[in-house]
Amino acid sequence: MNKIVHEIIVRYAETDQMGIVHHSVYPVYFEAARVELMKKMALPYDELEKKGLFLPVIELAANYIKPARFGDSVEVEAVMLPPVGVRVRIEYTIYCRGEAIVKGLTVHAFTAANNRPCRPPDYFLNALQK
Amino acid sequence: MNKIVHEIIVRYAETDQMGIVHHSVYPVYFEAARVELMKKMALPYDELEKKGLFLPVIELAANYIKPARFGDSVEVEAVMLPPVGVRVRIEYTIYCRGEAIVKGLTVHAFTAANNRPCRPPDYFLNALQK
Amino acid sequence: MNKIVHEIIVRYAETDQMGIVHHSVYPVYFEAARVELMKKMALPYDELEKKGLFLPVIELAANYIKPARFGDSVEVEAVMLPPVGVRVRIEYTIYCRGEAIVKGLTVHAFTAANNRPCRPPDYFLNALQK
Amino acid sequence: MNKIVHEIIVRYAETDQMGIVHHSVYPVYFEAARVELMKKMALPYDELEKKGLFLPVIELAANYIKPARFGDSVEVEAVMLPPVGVRVRIEYTIYCRGEAIVKGLTVHAFTAANNRPCRPPDYFLNALQK
Numbered sequence: 001m002n003k004i005v006h007e008i009i010v011r012y013a014e015t016d017q018m019g020i021v022h023h024s025v026y027p028v029y030f031e032a033a034r035v036e037l038m039k040k041m042a043l044p045y046d047e048l049e050k051k052g053l054f055l056p057v058i059e060l061a062a063n064y065i066k067p068a069r070f071g072d073s074v075e076v077e078a079v080m081l082p083p084v085g086v087r088v089r090i091e092y093t094i095y096c097r098g099e100a101i102v103k104g105l106t107v108h109a110f111t112a113a114n115n116r117p118c119r120p121p122d123y124f125l126n127a128l129q130k
Numbered sequence: 131m132n133k134i135v136h137e138i139i140v141r142y143a144e145t146d147q148m149g150i151v152h153h154s155v156y157p158v159y160f161e162a163a164r165v166e167l168m169k170k171m172a173l174p175y176d177e178l179e180k181k182g183l184f185l186p187v188i189e190l191a192a193n194y195i196k197p198a199r200f201g202d203s204v205e206v207e208a209v210m211l212p213p214v215g216v217r218v219r220i221e222y223t224i225y226c227r228g229e230a231i232v233k234g235l236t237v238h239a240f241t242a243a244n245n246r247p248c249r250p251p252d253y254f255l256n257a258l259q260k
Numbered sequence: 261m262n263k264i265v266h267e268i269i270v271r272y273a274e275t276d277q278m279g280i281v282h283h284s285v286y287p288v289y290f291e292a293a294r295v296e297l298m299k300k301m302a303l304p305y306d307e308l309e310k311k312g313l314f315l316p317v318i319e320l321a322a323n324y325i326k327p328a329r330f331g332d333s334v335e336v337e338a339v340m341l342p343p344v345g346v347r348v349r350i351e352y353t354i355y356c357r358g359e360a361i362v363k364g365l366t367v368h369a370f371t372a373a374n375n376r377p378c379r380p381p382d383y384f385l386n387a388l389q390k
Numbered sequence: 391m392n393k394i395v396h397e398i399i400v401r402y403a404e405t406d407q408m409g410i411v412h413h414s415v416y417p418v419y420f421e422a423a424r425v426e427l428m429k430k431m432a433l434p435y436d437e438l439e440k441k442g443l444f445l446p447v448i449e450l451a452a453n454y455i456k457p458a459r460f461g462d463s464v465e466v467e468a469v470m471l472p473p474v475g476v477r478v479r480i481e482y483t484i485y486c487r488g489e490a491i492v493k494g495l496t497v498h499a500f501t502a503a504n505n506r507p508c509r510p511p512d513y514f515l516n517a518l519q520k
Binding site for chain 1: 142143145146147149150152154169198199
């Protein structure tokens, strides 16, 4: 289990004066899909934080192919790759009317409550392999 | 000392497809002015929180008279009224090219770290009277 | 037809360092519910704009009773009142776990493409009465 | 003239429940610095749009080294590279207390009002070489 497709309806507030979704909004869409993915993996993000595991974003990249517009229904596909060391990478493709409009990725650092990098816990790795 | 005028340059990301600043942005401008006001009152908000005093917004109101646009320089006037009981009210007027374009207010509850309402501390009242 | 209940899952990006949804986010939730309401009324907002009818917010008010937190599922109830003159008022109650946590309202001005106030079109009034 | 350093004070609304600036905010800081850079280059972005020249972001990347926090004053350095074909790249470094905390880049497509890619106009290239 390492993949999800999450639907989002574009909000008016997310548009800019070019009449399209502002580019800073897509990282928030990535995050919403990532949160749903982790819920589906039985690793809900709010419980991880309560257990003292944080996953701050240390790298972000996005390619904007076509714009989404107000009212569009977009599908955010998120795929989590196997963690490497203290890091995990998630890749995203956003579709609108069947077409890929944005591609991106985030890299996260497994971080303990003391703010130091840590190995991914076993329950995390197990959830990914299920 | 209970008043400030704080200048803000409208960001592109703050516009919407109507070509104007989205109405949900002005409460953020109110907040930016409020933070500067409290800094000027020698009550910097981050230090209040470290001391265990929080000021969550419990009421918000805004009247939108004219729109601001990308690149506009707006002046946010914020005036803190004397606290009443466990609450304090701040009133705002946003000016653009000398004209009032938005008027608003926020009401805040003095809240202790245990999440309960509390009386405004003496240092807060003294700062307001200076 | 003048009422809807719209579900929203709180995003991580919508929280602030108090660990709760930032107060400026609720007007965006109001808007999302309003957009769904108008879709249900067969008055989709994007088509109204294409027809040259705009509904800028001219007044906003909100009372914050309890905070919502990351991951919460909130239900935004929106009720459109009968237009009065060139204005229409929508009232909102946000529920979380069955409890009302935010109440608010927006007032909108019917505005033509020339940026002047106008009477609500008949198709708008008819949709509201259906 | 192809470089600027632009100061930004972190807003409360820009923090998240980790107590740090949410990662989706930095692209907005990049944009604010880019806008100031273009103003300084005598290419104010709002006037470019009025002339029918748009510069949508087609690529974004960011590396998050250290977090910024509420109230921090950050300095956003933006450097515009010479356009290549129909694209221009801008690189950013955000400093907080003298330390680089975020590095990033955006790539923009010169786009005409008809929504098609176009060569950068001479006045743009001249401004960059001055």
